[in-house]
Amino acid sequence: DHKCVIKAMELGIPVINEVELAYMFFPKNIKIIGVTGTNGKTTTTSIIYEILKKSKDNVHLMGNIGFPLCSFVPHVKDGDILIIEISDHQLCNIDKFKTDISILTNISEAHIDFHGTYEKYKEMKKRIFNRHTKKDVSILNMSNEEGLALSNDIVSTKKYFSSQNKIDEGCYIDDNYLYYNNEKIISLNSIKIKGVHNHENIMAALLAVKEFGIDNQDIVEVLKDFKGVEHRIEFVSNIKGRNVYNDSKSTNNKSTITALTSFDEPTILILGGLDRGQSFNELKEYLGNVKAIIAYGETKRRIFDFAKNAGIICEMTENLGEATKRAYALSEDKDIILLSPACASWDQFKDYEERGEAFKRYINNIGKEGNNE
Structure with a gap:
């Protein structure tokens, strides 16, 4: 235009x-x-x-x-x-x-x-x-x-x-x-x-x-x-028994559903990003293994309302760094921590790659802090 x-x-x-x-x-x-x-x-x-x-x-x-x-x-x-x-x-x-x-x-x-x-x-x-x-x-x-x-x-x-x-x-x-x-x-x-x-x-x-x-x-x-594509259900690390996955490339519900159905373990899901006015209701029937949702970015309020309606514990944070810390704090041994935002990255990052790299840095920092305890 x-x-x-x-x-x-x-x-x-x-x-x-x-x-x-x-x-x-x-x-x-x-x-x-x-x-x-x-x-x-x-x-x-x-x-x-x-x-x-x-x-x-x-x-x-x-x-x-x-x-x-x-x-x-x-x-x-x-x-x-x-x-x-x-x-x-x-x-x-x-x-x-x-x-x-x-x-x-x-x-x-x-x-x-x-x-x-x-x-x-x-x-x-x-x-x-x-x-x-x-x-x-x-x-x-x-x-x-x-x-x-x-x-x-x-x-x-x-x-x-x-x-x-x-x-x-x-x-x-x-x-x-x-x-x-x-x-x-x-x-x-x-x-x-x-x-x-x-x-x-x-x-x-x-x-x-x-x-x-x-x-x-x-x-x-x-x-x-073939080990897969970076930022697409990419294994990041294991921190004290928690397996962490970077799925920053998931910018819509369908892609996040794909990630959710890849795991049977209890999952802490990080959702959020650019607000395009999309509904998250499509995710509802795939939350069986999700213990909690951490919402961040422009869509955090609508994600919170969606999670409340779905009966899932949800916390709102301003940015991905805070969301990552809260996801780890809520997780336990043998849990999955999954960044699969179902939203574009452009509210806080230039693209999904920058978002995924940031997430991996946050996780690695948490891992280092854990090793120093």
């Missing part, structure tokens, strides 16, 4: 973004894998990159994962493979940008403050399939109804993965094993990153790399070593 952008549109001047600009200068004989979705983008993108780079030296990782596309323009050559994490914001103001393989990890309500409505948000996500033909590939989550509903008129070849049902052609989980086209690939016990959400991310990545003929051995080796 900047006045210069509005004026340009009024004059019929094309308004494009950084993704579209870089695409204009990339060679034409390249392969592009685009990954979008409400949750799981970074993990899926990272797994694809780690697997492909084992056998190929022409692979580039870029996009919303932290590396601007334009910075790669001088380096990308014919025949290269580009793995691009693409947010809904980056799908705005694109025109000719096109992927060869598009992954939609999942869809749930998010960023309504930016798009205005959930429908507009979904429309923006769907643009990952723009300009696809039957020669292109779309990878879809059969366990996510919202995402499937968007795919009805996609013309590219559809490949599916599911954490709930067997699929004759695609990826699925059965009897604690991951399968590709009914071929057993790896035991879930051999995979370092845990949780159904991560299994879905792995399956999406596997479908993508199989388009390049990658051997199962390379896939298995990466999955056995």
Whole structure:
């Protein structure tokens, strides 16, 4: 809504973004894998990159994962493979940008403050399939109804993965094993990153790399070593029997639900951040293991009211540092201390990474104080 952008549109001047600009200068004989979705983008993108780079030296990782596309323009050559994490914001103001393989990890309500409505948000996500033909590939989550509903008129070849049902052609989980086209690939016990959400991310990545003929051995080796993405249910430390996890990347309810369902132990949950007017009621049925909620930031009052209604003990603090201290004070041996804010970080931090790094510093300081007692 900047006045210069509005004026340009009024004059019929094309308004494009950084993704579209870089695409204009990339060679034409390249392969592009685009990954979008409400949750799981970074993990899926990272797994694809780690697997492909084992056998190929022409692979580039870029996009919303932290590396601007334009910075790669001088380096990308014919025949290269580009793995691009693409947010809904980056799908705005694109025109000719096109992927060869598009992954939609999942869809749930998010960023309504930016798009205005959930429908507009979904429309923006769907643009990952723009300009696809039957020669292109779309990878879809059969366990996510919202995402499937968007795919009805996609013309590219559809490949599916599911954490709930067997699929004759695609990826699925059965009897604690991951399968590709009914071929057993790896035991879930051999995979370092845990949780159904991560299994879905792995399956999406596997479908993508199989388009390049990658051997199962390379896939298995990466999955056995891959430790996950920083700030996404990241193990921080154990302090006097309490396991502490940094899930700063969780900026919406769905992502926090994913974190909550990853643990069976009693949990002290830290929630809070930028107030976008969102409801927290969606979290209610997933609080079975939550002993207490520590609320901080702009949303602390609404979180407190939500917790009171849900019958959960809740304390309000001004900032994350205070919240971390209170979470530790309320915790006991064998408890989980979980930062999974369900809110954006911008009320007190420049991004989720800065928030996550701050949390880890606070926890490490608590650990040092405990060792000196």
